[in-house]
Amino acid sequence: MDHCKDFIKAEFPCIDIEMFQYIEGVLENGIDDFHDTEDIYEAIGEVLQEIANKSESDIRGICSKLLHLIHPHSNSNASKNGHTKILDAPVHLASMAADLEDNDMEIKSIWVNSRDDSLKVDKKKLKKAQEKLQQKHDKRTEQVVKGVGSISVASSNKMDGATASQVTSKKEAKLEAKGNNRAQDIKIENFDVAYGDRILLQNTDVTLAYGRRYGLVGRNGLGKTTLLRMISCGQLRIPSHISILHVEQEVIGDDTPALESVLQCDFVRHGLLTREKEINLLIANGSAASADLSSELSEIYMQLSAIEADKAPARASVILDGLGFNPEMQKKATKHFSGGWRMRLALARALFSKPDLLLLDEPTNMLDMKAIIWLENYLQNWQSTLLVVSHDRHFLDTVPTDILHLHTQRIDTYRGNYEVFEKTKNEKLKNQQREIEAQNAHRSHVQEFIDKFRYNANRASSVQSKIKMLEKLPELKAIEKEVEVVLRFPETEGLSPPILQLNEISFAYPGCNNNILTNVNLGATLESRICIVGDNGAGKTTLLKIIMGILNPTLGVRNVHRNLKFGYFSQHHVDQLEMNQCSVELLQSSFPGKTVEEYRRQLGGFGVTGDLALQSVGSLSGGQKSRVAFARMCMSNPNFLVLDEPTNHLDIETIEALGKAIQKYTGGLILVSHDERLIRMVCKELWVCGGGGVKSIEGGFNEYRAIVERELAEASK
Incomplete structure (x- = not known):
């Protein structure tokens, strides 16, 4: 055994003393029962693999050498074919089979090598040893890390x-x-x-x-x-020299102009310019150390030239313009902008700063279609690393080079855009399913052989080899399929036309001289699938409120069917939910008099089931809150849906489910959205707001996108 000990120490120089003693004990106790390499591998192979970064073939090679050290004069053929057992007397198998239950172990003893249980790896001992090893490893690593700070x-x-x-x-x-x-x-x-x-x-x-x-x-x-x-925020650590910028909070409103707010985030340039002003002021006041100041000023000018500080205002202006800030808006103080525009400012500052790692969370939520198209084009030329969370399918097809898929408490990486990811993932799942089915069929076939010949002496070696083979087959876990999202809008009854008509509508807010909308003539039916697009501030939400009668037109006539019932989903609908109530209580307070089962059935139609319906609304994710808002909107059984930016908090699967639900809906629909895939899925008519008017585009979304891209191309010249 001394040779075995020396060999183990040589192969595993860093082996823990407790693990070494454990392996030594197993080898000493079973020295007479190790007849081939497989016997040793079954006894200690798993342990050896745990303590060393070696492959299974390497461990088997080590077990083979250990066998040679234990039995240096053993016959190689005997070791391959197993140990020969000589029977003490003839055995009559037929008579033994007649009394199978009583003689089961005796029959097995004829051709199955009995093995001392002490040779098997004790799972509890192994787990305990592994835990001790891990604790020691963690302790050593922690000491090193604490030493460096x-x-x-x-x-x-x-x-x-x-x-x-x-x-x-x-x-x-x-x-x-x-x-x-x-x-x-x-x-x-x-x-x-x-x-x-x-x-x-x-x-x-x-x-x-x-x-x-x-x-x-x-x-x-x-x-x-x-x-x-x-x-x-540094909870997950990355190298300290890598700069990170996370666009999450809007810019604080103050007297700083929008353009200057963007320029100030270049701290090097801002610091140099500030110091330049200080030095020039000191020189103008006749400072005694003017020679030193002049030298410092020359150095500052060299640094400003090196970072091309003179080009910074033009670069910042291009970014702001792309995000919808016209020249007049770029001069306005940030305090005069709404929260949505301040979020755009935060995005502009991030794009201008060019950090090593840019983190964006739903950047398209605050943008109109023109700004989204500009951002897609801009990010395609992004030089450093970008990590973006988005549910905009077209954005994910255009911008990313890789997809990180978060599911079942892990993240898988896929090369390519979202379209490539979806194909690869589906193919991967199909291959996994085929592998599982093939292995299950193989297991069944082998098990059938084992069951058939388990007590046949002539097939004993084959049965044992197949049992071992089954034990070594990897355990393939069943594929965890994500639950399909299904949304269901209520059934509606038909109404005779005319349903909805706007004639010569004009609108201006009180105290405002300029009309937001002028001479608008539009109509809709229960078969309508209309999408309204246009720049932010062009009057899309105002038009929706006039259609529903929330706002009265300054001029013109609004005609609606007396039985027309609107279901309105505003872009701030989620924020207006009562966060301290659970979803059932929320529906109960809005539509009293129904049973709990009815409220839960309504929520279930929008994927809010089980415990989700009993959680406080504030604890739900943004997408789950949106589904609750949809459920509440549909409690009144509307026959005409008006949806203003409904996709802002929804994941891709739920947006897809929303599109399918709209396709099945029997009422009318007017949609304001910047999600290109949803628009293409459901909309048959496109209304474009802009210039104080609303016009219908016959070519649909393709024509509108072409118009926007031409405008962006002309603006960039």
Whole structure:
């Protein structure tokens, strides 16, 4: 055994003393029962693989050498064919088979090598040993990291109910401490993210290669926004030399002009210009150290020239213009802008800053179609790393080079845009299903053979080999399919036309001299599928409110059928929900007098089922809140839907379900949306707001997109 001990120490120099003693004990106790390599591998192979980064074939080779050290004069053929057992007396198999139950173990003993249970790996002991090894590893790593300072290992941090834990390797910690880490790729390895008691991500790895554009997708409520926040606020650690900018909060309103607000986020340029003004003022006042100041001023001019500071205003203006800020708006103080426009300013500042890692969460939500098209074109030339959460299918087909799919507490990476991802994922799932079915069929076939010949002496070796083969087959987990989202709008009864007519409508808000809408003539029926598009501020929402009678036109006549019942989903509908109530209570307070089963049935029609319906609305994700809002809107059984930006909080699957629900809906529809896929799915007529009027485009969305792209091309010249 001394040779075996020396050999194990040589092969595994870093082996823990407890594990070494465990392996030594197994080998000593079973020295007379090891007849081939397979016997040794079954006894200690699993343990050896746990303590060393070696392949199965390497471990089997080590087991073979151990067998040779234990039995140096053994016959190789005997070891291959197994140990020969000599019977003490003739055995009459037929008589033994007649009394099978009583003699089961005796029959088996004839041709099955009995094995001492002490040779088998004790699962509890193995688990305990592994835990001890892991604790020691974590302790050593933590000591190293604490010694270098800035990074902690497996530490949990809280942020708005969310926590993250991450293990950092010694190598990374040392590089970070010495300031030698200059890698541009970002690797976040072995991390967990939880929200309260709910685990969002577990033992996850994410790699972001420099210069790639990543789209983060997944169902609502799985933790996409939480992950971005964890990265941006340092809960999940990345190299300190990499600059991060997360567009999440709107710009604070003050007296700073919009253009200057964007320029100020270039801190190097802003600092140099501020210092330039200070020096010029000192020189003008006759400072005694004017020679030194002049030298410093020359250095500042050289630095300003190196960063092309003179071109910065033009670059900032191009970005602002692309996001919808005309020259007059660029001069306005930020305090005069609404929250949506301040979010656009925050996006403009991020694009101008060019951080190493730009994090965007639903950037298209605050944009009109023209700005979305501009942003798609701009981000296609983004030089550094981009990580964007979006549910806009066309945006995900246009911008990302890679897709990160968040599901079942992990993240899978796919090369290509969303369309490629969807095809690859579906093909991958099909292959996995085929593999599972093939393995199940193989298992059934082998098991059938085992059951048939289990007690046949002539087939004993074959039966045993097949049993071993079954034990070694990998366990393939059943594919966890995501639950399909289904939305159901209520059935409606037909109405005789005319249904809705606007004749010579004009509108201006009180105290405003300019009309937002002038001489509008429009009509709709229960078969209408109309989409309204146009720049922000062009009057889309105002037109919707006139159609529904919320606003009265300044001039003109609005005619509607007396039985026409509108269902209105406003873009702020979700924010107006009572957050402290559960979904059932919300419907009950809005439409009293019905049973709890009716409220739950209504919510179930929009995917709010089970415990979700009993959670407080405030604890639901944005998409889940939107479904609750849809359920409440449809409680009155409307026969004409008016949907203003309904997709802002919905994931791709729910947007797809919304499109299918609209296609099946028997009432009329007017939709305001910037989601190109939804528009193409459901809309048959396109109304364009702009210039104080509304016009219908015969060519539909294709013609409108072509018009916008021509305008952008002309503006960029």
